[in-house]
Amino acid sequence: MSTAKRGSAVTMHEVAARAGVSIKTVSNVVNGYQYIRPATKERVEAAIADLGYQVNLSARNLRRGRTGIIGLAVPELSLPYFAELADSVIRAADARGLTVLIEQTGSVRERELDVLSGQRRHLTDGLIFSPLELGPQDAEALHVDYPMVLLGERIFGGPADHVTMNNVEAARAATQHLLDLGRRRIAVIGAHEGETVGSAALRVQGYRQALEEAGLPVDPALIGEAGLWHRATGAETMERLLDSGVEIDAVFGLNDALALGALHVLHARRIDVPGQIAVIGFDDIEETAYSSPTLTTVAPGREQIATTAVDLLLARIEELEPGKPFAQVITDFEIVGRESTLGEQAPAV
Amino acid sequence: MSTAKRGSAVTMHEVAARAGVSIKTVSNVVNGYQYIRPATKERVEAAIADLGYQVNLSARNLRRGRTGIIGLAVPELSLPYFAELADSVIRAADARGLTVLIEQTGSVRERELDVLSGQRRHLTDGLIFSPLELGPQDAEALHVDYPMVLLGERIFGGPADHVTMNNVEAARAATQHLLDLGRRRIAVIGAHEGETVGSAALRVQGYRQALEEAGLPVDPALIGEAGLWHRATGAETMERLLDSGVEIDAVFGLNDALALGALHVLHARRIDVPGQIAVIGFDDIEETAYSSPTLTTVAPGREQIATTAVDLLLARIEELEPGKPFAQVITDFEIVGRESTLGEQAPAV
DNA sequence: CGGCAACTCTACATCGATGTAGAAGGCCCC
């Protein structure tokens, strides 16, 4: 196998000419067609190696009407949860021979809509979409004519397969974890006033449920708004809550970034965690295992979400079951107990 | 503009038929060709809107020999530095009308080589490649026949444009920062024994230079090896150093993940930072501004790296200056002083 | 008013692969 790296020009025609066969035979060899005499196959393979031939994917894509690429639309890769999710999706897609094209929406409504209708859709066979702004009112825009899998809980019952975790249940469990530790004044960071769909609303709902079941009141003064779920907003909200003078013995950050921001402020103010205030987050990003103190959090089964989403999408792309009703998969979660709630007794890293 | 979302079938032929023009005229309208009568243009645009026509990119790519996609090969998106870098590259590419296809090499040598020769290269117009394993001995494999820009410092003078920061100088400045604070027993975390290229070697070199210039000895017992630059390995190495009993009053983590891992261990052992031990990292990932304490680090000018890389690649793709010698761009860096070295006096977040 | 340039648009070949149809040879079976 000599290495004639040219790539620029070698086509099936040249390979065919060198091997003394038709281009279709070269195509057959490349695609593993079974009815080829071993001698012919060898000649073609030798020619391919000699010339350093590689299939032109643009041509193949045009002819086949498939590209082998799937889109993944997320808010931002600089948010660790989405970076880790993208990592998992890329791995899952790789394992199935697919390539992933990532688009960042920046959580901007307009760009989320663009993703649905944009030119790039023609480069991909399907889309895994994690919207943060679109909601049920956008059902029509979501009615797309290509395979799509939605992630997250903003759009239940929409016109697409859907993978999500049980946010209400998970948030209830997180709150219960704090209640079990004897905490009674549990603040929430990251609520979205007036929202009814989306992670914020569902997680707050789970929080309320847990309190109500425990026969505790829900104190509005404990519910901290934070539009963006970043560390910075988590820190700001924590400061606001502390400055408000309300009594607090635990904090539930609706995602890890918020909880980490809160942790930062508590540390700065020399408030002992979990001695004075226990903290729990949500997402189980890698960082939570290395913060000081380590952060108790809810693990949403990222790998499972990724592989399920890719599998569902692939099934739609290949139309294994045309007209199959839209699936709605609820993934498992788990509370990962660490120092920010358990203190010394937390399991080592 | 009625919305006939079909996407599946509408081609230029149908648009042409509806508008009563040739397909080439439709193509001309789509591509903004100037010599078209306004009336014709309007008719075509109306037909496009009516039918919901969108260009078939596979066909266009085949015909044009360009895809508008660039590859970005990084170790893993779950490493925050690379996630943030990918974010920046995607934004820079977007601004120039390019789409980014991310490949993860997992820092596996074989997969780094695959990236260079793999099928996916035919889907992209060029590649931005951040190798962690390949080195000067792989110069031949790097001699590719498509546009490529290398990131990082493993391969100086290789056969491609190259964007990197001045690692030696930056590490020297980081070490100097610690020296300026009066630290004399500065440990390093993340060295790679025997390595001569790559960030580890260069940063250790900068560390040595700073010590030598200050007339201080370089104590091998202070140099901690850590193959992978993850939090976990940073933590392990920190523990090993502490357990070795060697005197330490500062730690230089060769990247932020290592430094954060070290910070975690110091916190667990109730060692005051920066009181007893000051810590500095490298990369300025977002997390460093929110750890407890916040982490002093070296900011490598991520945006600048991303935009420079995309611009260089685009220039090669468009062959603005054929045969132009390979550029080597050294980007700026900056020491960002935070609590882990400055303590109380650190600027607020 | 002849000639040249600038417009406007079309027909056709083409990018590089794959699907279809079918030719040609060999084999088996009744």
Added chain:
DNA sequence: GGGGCCTTCTACATCGATGTAGAGTTGCCG
């Protein structure tokens, strides 16, 4: 020994866009 099937390979059309060449029209200049 004729019909049918399996195997192997080829010719040609085709996917949907864009580049080239040129036809036809209009306008301007001397």
